[in-house]
Amino acid sequence: MDNHSEGEKRKTRYTTVSIPVTLYERIRKLIEGTGFTSVSQFVTYVLREVVAEMEEEKLKSEAVSEEEKKAIIERLKRLGYI
Amino acid sequence: MVSRPHGGRLVDRTVSPKRRERLLEEARELPRIDVNESIAADAANIAHGVYSPLEGFMVQEDYINVLDQMRLSSDLPWTIPIILDVDPEDIVGVKDGDDIALYYRDEPLAIMRIEEIYGWDKKEYAMKVFKTADPNHPGVAKTYKRKELLIGGSIDLLRDPPEPFENIRLWPKETRVLFGTRGWKRIAAFQTRNVPHMGHEYVQKAALTFTDGLFINPLVGWKKPGDYRDEVIVKAYKALIEHYYPKEVVVLSVLRMEMRYAGPREAVHHAIVRKNFGATHFIVGRDHAGVGNYYGPYEAWEIFREFPDLGITPLFVREAFYCKKCGQMVNEKICPHPEEFRIRISGTKLRKMIMSGQKPPEYMMRLEVARVILEHPKPFIEEDEA
Numbered sequence: 452m453d454n455h456s457e458g459e460k461r462k463t464r465y466t467t468v469s470i471p472v473t474l475y476e477r478i479r480k481l482i483e484g485t486g487f488t489s490v491s492q493f494v495t496y497v498l499r500e501v502v503a504e505m506e507e508e509k510l511k512s513e514a515v516s517e518e519e520k521k522a523i524i525e526r527l528k529r530l531g532y533i
Numbered sequence: 534m535v536s537r538p539h540g541g542r543l544v545d546r547t548v549s550p551k552r553r554e555r556l557l558e559e560a561r562e563l564p565r566i567d568v569n570e571s572i573a574a575d576a577a578n579i580a581h582g583v584y585s586p587l588e589g590f591m592v593q594e595d596y597i598n599v600l601d602q603m604r605l606s607s608d609l610p611w612t613i614p615i616i617l618d619v620d621p622e623d624i625v626g627v628k629d630g631d632d633i634a635l636y637y638r639d640e641p642l643a644i645m646r647i648e649e650i651y652g653w654d655k656k657e658y659a660m661k662v663f664k665t666a667d668p669n670h671p672g673v674a675k676t677y678k679r680k681e682l683l684i685g686g687s688i689d690l691l692r693d694p695p696e697p698f699e700n701i702r703l704w705p706k707e708t709r710v711l712f713g714t715r716g717w718k719r720i721a722a723f724q725t726r727n728v729p730h731m732g733h734e735y736v737q738k739a740a741l742t743f744t745d746g747l748f749i750n751p752l753v754g755w756k757k758p759g760d761y762r763d764e765v766i767v768k769a770y771k772a773l774i775e776h777y778y779p780k781e782v783v784v785l786s787v788l789r790m791e792m793r794y795a796g797p798r799e800a801v802h803h804a805i806v807r808k809n810f811g812a813t814h815f816i817v818g819r820d821h822a823g824v825g826n827y828y829g830p831y832e833a834w835e836i837f838r839e840f841p842d843l844g845i846t847p848l849f850v851r852e853a854f855y856c857k858k859c860g861q862m863v864n865e866k867i868c869p870h871p872e873e874f875r876i877r878i879s880g881t882k883l884r885k886m887i888m889s890g891q892k893p894p895e896y897m898m899r900l901e902v903a904r905v906i907l908e909h910p911k912p913f914i915e916e917d918e919a
Contacts (some may be wrong), residue, residue, distance in 0.1 A: 532703075
């Protein structure tokens with residue numbers, strides 16, 4: 452159950468990150484006439500995509516257990532690769 | 534960061550030591566199919582994720598999709614069918630859903646769950662994969678000699694096939710850890726079936742200039758007569774790296790996989806495989822995986838346009854040649870001098886020199902590499918061996 456009335460709903464919190472002005476301008480021109488209403492909205496969209504991909508990648512790399520990774524490193528050392 | 538495996542997940546169809554004991558016993562009770570070196574290598578490659586996302590030999594739907602669309606039934610790019618051929622008498626009494634044991638050199642290699650047994654048209658295969666039905670093409674000739682039926686299904690690998698180059702054979706799981714340990718994010722993979730000449734060195738070092746590491750991954754296994762022997766290729770590369778490469782930015786590891794000589798299609802296959810090893814870039818040379826005059830010199834570049842979703846970046850490196858005026862290895866893009874100053878390094882010319890015991894000039898081949906080849910009593914595969 453939602454305990455907040457419409458007016459009391461928790462607002463999404465934002466913070467500020469900096470990007471070069473030149474990049475900002477390029478994005479501003481790029482999104483003209485698209486569904487993106489602001490540079491911030493576009494940047495958030497793109498970052499979410501990139502972050503999701505990186506997180507997935509991180510999960511994949513962690514799919515090798517520590518024990519297995521240790522064994523692989525041992526073999527690589529034995530063979531002279533490390 | 535290293536490439537994501539093709540299809541998102543690195544396949545692992547190897548079995549744990551505990552399970553292996555039980556499966557080995559089971560295997561001895563199952564119908565048996567003996568496989569050759571190339572199939573054994575494919576089975577190991579499937580199990581160790583080299584062919585991710587494949588979990589086994591292809592069923593008909595994937596086979597047809599690959600032939601017709603150059604994609605798996607899941608729509609992932611895939612250009613060379615990975616198939617297991619059998620004769621009808623090999624599978625008497627065997628039906629879909631049964632388990633069989635694959636044997637290699639009289640030892641159980643893998644257990645396969647048969648999902649489908651189906652026929653194939655070798656001529657159609659040849660036309661689509663090799664773009665020719667000419668039996669003089671080595672890949673086509675080999676296809677015509679294959680057995681009449683195909684069986685598709687997942688496998689569990691019980692043991693790795695014996696590998697004479699065990700000390701320089703790494704699996705994708707291992708290269709991924711290795712690249713990560715070295716901190717490499719951009720990795721250029723180089724496929725080869727040849728000993729290195731100065732043109733190869735130029736191309737590799739050009740790629741290395743703007744990547745973090747170079748992954749040299751020579752194919753060992755079946756090749757046509759006249760090609761260099763595996764041990765010559767390996768020794769030649771070791772000599773080249775020892776004398777001319779910074780070791781911390783190069784990894785040399787062999788891949789046991791037969792050459793198909795399928796030109797453009799095989800170039801894409803080679804790229805996908807290296808993506809699974811973690812490479813982010815793949816060097817595609819002139820007439821990559823070609824043979825004779827079956828493919829145009831840059832056909833293997835053009836095919837990559839059809840795969841924007843490949844997930845590995847092809848590096849199209851122009852043919853390198855020695856320019857007498859520039860005094861070094863160059864390519865068409867960076868050398869302004871006319872043809873009369875250019876000396877092209879032809880593999881055929883090099884072979885002829887070596888066959889007659891002649892040492893190639895140093896602008897063609899490093900002395901240390903030439904020495905390895907000339908000291909070998911039989912550096913080339915002979916007619917009756919292939």
